[in-house]
Amino acid sequence: MKKHIDKGDYGYAKKYKNRRIIFTMLCFICILADILIGLIMFQSRKTLFTVVACVMALPFAKNLIGYIMVVGFKPLTEKEHETTEKLAAEHGLKFYYDISASDQERMLFYPCVAVVGKSVYGLVQPPKGESISDELRNKARSKNSAHMEHHKKYEKCLEQINEGTSDKANIRIISNINDFAAAIRQTGKASEEGQNDSKKAGRENKKIVQKLLAIGV
Numbered sequence: 001m002k003k004h005i006d007k008g009d010y011g012y013a014k015k016y017k018n019r020r021i022i023f024t025m026l027c028f029i030c031i032l033a034d035i036l037i038g039l040i041m042f043q044s045r046k047t048l049f050t051v052v053a054c055v056m057a058l059p060f061a062k063n064l065i066g067y068i069m070v071v072g073f074k075p076l077t078e079k080e081h082e083t084t085e086k087l088a089a090e091h092g093l094k095f096y097y098d099i100s101a102s103d104q105e106r107m108l109f110y111p112c113v114a115v116v117g118k119s120v121y122g123l124v125q126p127p128k129g130e131s132i133s134d135e136l137r138n139k140a141r142s143k144n145s146a147h148m149e150h151h152k153k154y155e156k157c158l159e160q161i162n163e164g165t166s167d168k169a170n171i172r173i174i175s176n177i178n179d180f181a182a183a184i185r186q187t188g189k190a191s192e193e194g195q196n197d198s199k200k201a202g203r204e205n206k207k208i209v210q211k212l213l214a215i216g217v
Helices: 012-042 048-070 078-090 145-162 177-194 198-214
Strands: 095-102 107-116 119-123 170-174
Touching: 012 048, 012 095, 048 107, 078 095, 078 107, 078 177, 095 145, 095 198, 107 145, 107 177, 107 198, 119 145, 119 177, 145 170, 145 198, 170 177
Parallel strands: 119 170
Antiparallel strands: 095 107, 107 119
């Protein structure tokens, strides 16, 4: 099992959240300790310890905000991860996990992202009350306005990877793991049959992945 988890690896979101909460608690303990030491030893808040506590408030706030921004992230379960990894192996692809992207209003989370040629597929959690691995999904419901708006929000945020380039990647958001698999199989097959310049495709793929990993936290 891989011990070192990099950005784009499965488990990165959990690692990031754990680091933020640990640093937040450490900063809080340091602030509390400095204040108490100043009060107990000198019976005053006008000490160097209070200054240190004030300085520590900055990293405390930074880490607390960082944790709050990502606390709602819901990664794939281990079973869902196994399903996507089998799919990736089937087509000789590498999937990227726990990807986040932020705009001016919010931070959005993409449990799994696949880059197949110039196509980018983002697997996201469906609207509340539904499951990403629901095999008995209602196809009619998946095309209603709520779903379309949900997908559009995630698609627009992920379009950051197309900024600064005229060669745009085709982005599609999917909120069901079975639909995700079907899309990858269809695109993967077409890519294998129509690929004439594998080196050029590899360079394009690498650029998309670099931009994908550069956004978010």
